[in-house]
Amino acid sequence: MSIIDSTINKTLRLNDMNGSGTTGKYSRGIVTIHWMSAFLIFILFPLGKYMSGLDPIEKLGLIKFHGILGLIIFLLTIARSVLFFTTKRPEKLNTGSWFNDLIAMVIHRAFYILLLLIGVSGIVTLVLGGYLDAISIESTNLILPRDEISPLLIHNMLAVLLIALLAVHVAGVIRFNIKHKTNAIKRMT
């Protein structure tokens, strides 16, 4: 193990000994929102894809459910963005490679932006696609054909990008744990 690796591991182990709210871990609020968001994305993405194959008449109830969960994750992301700037954060995770550090930082920031944009595009889809009117008067005739709802196209592209980044994020955390023999997840628990 190189001197750099051993210094990184020592720093992380010292950080691990600190309690929540110190430089060892993210704040309780950020940690809670992080895992709630992961859970909600796990439901929202497959549900969205499942709904896209159904007739409007079959999916109205599911759209309500998807919209409510989507709004919850949107509001949680706004709260998380505020907490990010107002609570203490752990030391930057030093992977030993400036390129990997940069990728990790870009992906972390991208999650916030993507989740906010997915929320906005979902709300716009709900309104412009006729879903909201359809829900309020219980008539699916008001829902436009999917290919005429351009915000839905954007919503879908952003959601797919989110899942792709999520895969890179999880792979990065696993790789870091193996390479540095340190449980980086502790920072987020």
Ligand code: HEM
């Ligand atoms: C992280 C949050 C969200 C994720 C991952 C997500 C994911 C998806 C996906 C994958 C689709 C299918 C797109 C397609 O195949 O064309 C979809 C559809 C949709 N989403 Fe979301 N969504 C989220 C949040 C929201 C929010 C906040 C709203 C509105 C309040 C919303 C409203 C809708 C609507 C109305 C549809 C169209 C359903 C259909 O006609 O089949 N979504 N979503």
